[in-house]
Amino acid sequence: MARTLYEKLWDEHVVASPEGEPTLLYIDLHLVHEVTSPQAFDGLRLNGRTVRRPDRTLATADHNVPTDPISTPVKDPISKRQLEALEENCHEFGITVFPRGHENQGIVHVIGPELGVTQPGMTIVCGDSHTSTHGAFGSLAFGIGTSEVEHVLATQTLPQQKAKTMAITVTGQPPSGVTAKDIVLAIVAKLGTGGGAGYVLEYRGEAIEQLSMEGRMTVCNMSIEAGARAGLVAVDETTIDYLRGRPGVPSGEEFEQLAERWRGYISDADATFDAELVLDASTLVPYLTWGTNPAQVVALSGVVPSPEDFDDHDQREAVTRSLAYMGLTPGTPMRDIPIDIVFLGSCTNSRIEDLRAGAQVARGHHVAANVRALVVPGSHRVKRQAEEEGLDQIFLDAGFEWREPGCSMCLGMNPDQLSAGQRSASTSNRNFEGRQGRGGRTHLVSPVVAVASALLGRFASPDELGA
Amino acid sequence: MRAVRILEGRAVPLERSDVDTDQIIPSDWLKRVERTGFGRGLFSEWRDDPDFVLNNQSYVGATILVAGPRFGTGSSREHAVWALMDFGFEAIIAPSFGDIFRNNASKQGLVIVQLPHEDVEELTQIIKQAPSRLVIVDVEHLRVEVPETGWQRDFTLDAMTRERLLNGWDDIGLTLRREASITAYERTSRTPSLVGIFDDNGHAR
Secondary structure, eight states, rough: OOOHHHHHHHHHHHEOOOSEEEEEESSEEEEOOOSSHHHHHOOOOOHHHHOOOOOOOOOOOOOTTTOOTTTOOOOOOOHHHHHHHHHHHHHHEEEEEEOOOOOOOHHHHHHHHHTSSSTOOOOOESSSSGGGGGGTTTOOEOOOOHHHHHHHHHSEEEEEEOOEEEEEEEEEHHHHHHOOHHHHHHHHHHHOOTTTEEEEEEESSSHHHHOOOHHHHHHGGGGGGGOOOOOOOOOOOOHHHHTTTTTSSOOOHHHHHHHHHTTTTTTTTTOSSSEEEEEGGOOOOOOEEEETTTEEEETTTTTTOOOOOOOOOOHHHHHHHHHHHHTTOOOBBGGGGGOOOEETTTEEEEEEOOOOOOOOHTTTOOOOOOOOOEESSSSSSHHHHHTTTTHHHHHHHHHHEOOOOGGGGGSSSSSOOOOOOOEEEEEEEOOTTTTTTTTTTEEEHHHHHHHHHHHTTTOOGGGGGGO | OOSSSEEEEEEEEESSOOOOOOOOOOOOGGGGOOOSSSGTTTTTHHTTSTTTTOGGGGGOOOOEEEESBTTBOOOOHHHHHHHHHTTTOOOOESBBBBHHHHHHHHHHOEEEEEHHHHHHHHHHHHHHHHHOOEEEEEEETEEETTTTTTEEEOOOOOOHHHHHHHHHHOOHHHHHHHHHHHHHHHHHHOOOOOOOTTTTTOOOO
């Protein structure tokens, strides 16, 4: 019987399916970071349990590391304690860990793929909702809570209910200036923040096939913003070429054999999905969010919406609340809104390709007066590669800050934060109230829009810059 | 996890949709390594507002939270569940929930009651009319009711979650009964592990 990619991944990982109970699913790779793990390790100790497979567990510091030079100590004592706890716990239980400053350290969803430990056909979990990122490799990857982190540490399995499947088909080719970020913002806007709940999304179609792995990761990353725990892209030669030569994969003939197996991680041609959404890429434009949830999206060429534009009473109220928080007046052109901070980084958009795209826009220009602009590479590996390519110098010359890797301004857990009332153009994934700092106002954008906005001091696209 | 059969208490109407877990517990609170004490951070950005419903004296001590659609979306932080429970909530009633939040709640014994939108609206009106009204969430019979008005609705929970709540079962303990199946699976799995990739200092070999 024809199966979707999700069904294949599911079937291959069933450990037990007892009558009347959730299926017990095997977990191939468990990624761990400092924020959602300390209470899980405590739970193990309390119950005299151990980590079943330290060789399927990998840890890194990312959420609350400062992005100041590594020589600067961590000033916040609570953050410092949590970072130390991660190292201590990993040493106690025999888990490989990349602490702050380690050559492999970085955002957990950047390092898994770049080290080649994220591989097609795997089940991957992490105590972080953006684990959906790894689905770009044809692996079933989803975020879990701390109790589940403890469960996976102890058993290398998770009890799971099978999800429904939704095909998100993006046909045709996007116009120039439209990036993977714009594609996923359009999808989240279409589905709403709850439209993907209960589903695993499989992104397909010409526009997805033509994306690089970085672009596919950006798309899968934001699946959770539509309520879906996991997003998937089928394996193709782009996937295999990306992985070839990475530290986590074998070389030579052994790699080619593995790759041959990976080519099977696709949905069968006649497989059926429980739901389907079709988008025509040629109709897409650069987007940004205007409100306080990631589905509140508008075209960069558009205006701030009005509560009157919405039929539903609840939605009108939510829009009114969002507008008040964001300090916006309906009808204002998005391009007329001045910004204070630009953040190029996060597990959505901090990979080498994102930095290259940003640098290309920044080259030869300068950040506008009164704007602070941060570039935060996703990992030390990304940072080193960018420096080899001279991207750091382009950004520095243009007046951007070039910082150390980490989650940085995505989530207000480290010193990189917005202050109340500050408005950002951010390449991250969430524009929730207070997400980037208490009272901060976040607008989600693509890397090229972020950089163009930094240069012009208002929301802008690169084509407004002139030569 | 402690067993939960019948919850009786007063309810507080949040009347907001899309309450993400960043609102339930802001990220500044996530730096702690403990599992307790998160109640003080619950909705902390909203609690500065004297008009916020949790600051309304008539709802003090309520144990059931009635919320709008898509409650608990966003970040996977289980701290959201810990904060709600530490504050004193034992059940959340809403038209829909974030998937990860729902899972996290089930691991901690926070009861998730999903009811159609119009039923949640009705319940909201009932408790706004008289905040002292007792609300009962019956996990055994999967029913929520307000005895004073006779308002009563059935809800669903998957069978396993209900059993676990009623018995206070620990998930890890349940899974460890399948030890033999896990070992058997591991013997047949062809998926590579991390063995041989990194040296003792985490450098790629």
